[in-house]
Amino acid sequence: MRTHGWAGATPASDEEAIARILRAAGEVIDGGEQELSILRVAERLGVTRQTVYRYFPGTDALLQATATNATGEFLDELAAALHGITDPADAVVEGIATTLERLHTHKRFGLLFAAPGDGRFAPEVTSEIALRTGRHILDRFDVDWTHLGWTDRDLDELAEHMLRTLQSFIIDPGHPPRSGSDLRAYLHRRVAPHATLPRDRTRS
Structure with a gap:
């Protein structure tokens, strides 16, 4: 109508x-x-x-639809930005950095990490929608997780770790906030090691 x-x-x-x-x-x-x-x-x-x-x-229905709409847009942008990155550590670092940059310029993407039915956009990284989005992000990386020996549980935990890192930067971006190459260098030092499986579980 x-x-x-x-x-x-x-x-x-x-x-x-x-x-x-x-x-x-x-x-x-x-x-x-x-x-x-x-x-x-x-x-x-x-x-x-x-x-x-x-x-x-009502507002909740509009929020849910807006979040769904934003999810597709966000995942498409992220997949394009990370196309061709096959190393897990590099992909995780670039994924976090790119997500923070997108959240800064497009606040609607914050809905991906908000609790369902919440009219506020504070990050709720352990909400079902946030964890599901985090896993979708990893699944769309050009990383062959299965070939490298990663299990579903490994990926779920990595997604949660990424989201908790994002939450920390969103709540307190630092003084001054890290960005660009400085942010990526920090993530390579402090976050990238968590994107590596123990040697006894790594497939050759």
Whole structure:
């Protein structure tokens, strides 16, 4: 069902309306809002709150859809950035650094690491959605984990360690914050060793 308003540019279909609502929600979050509100999204679109409610019954539903939308976008960007990196330690370092850079410029990606149903974007790294996202990140690396001897449990624990490292940097980025080559050098020294299996479990 199409609606009137939309700042003079009515969407051609429900699918377009939903896409524009999700894009607006992401922009509101990227703008620094600590909580997503239907009113702010409606104002950005030039529609009433009732129009948004036709597609999403409440803030939680809109947050969940925005998180799902952001997940695909984030994973695609990360996979492109890490394409061709086959060494586990290098991939983990670049994955963490790139994620921190994306979170800095696109705050909506913080939804990937938030607790379900939470209107705030504080990192909840042990939430189900965060751990699942962390594992998806590892699975999309160009690393042949199976050939190198990694098990599902190893990868789940590595994903959790990566997320806990991310959480630490998000909560306290440092004074001054590390970035670029300085950040990557630090991660190579302190995090990369955790992306290596014990010698007795490494396949030749």
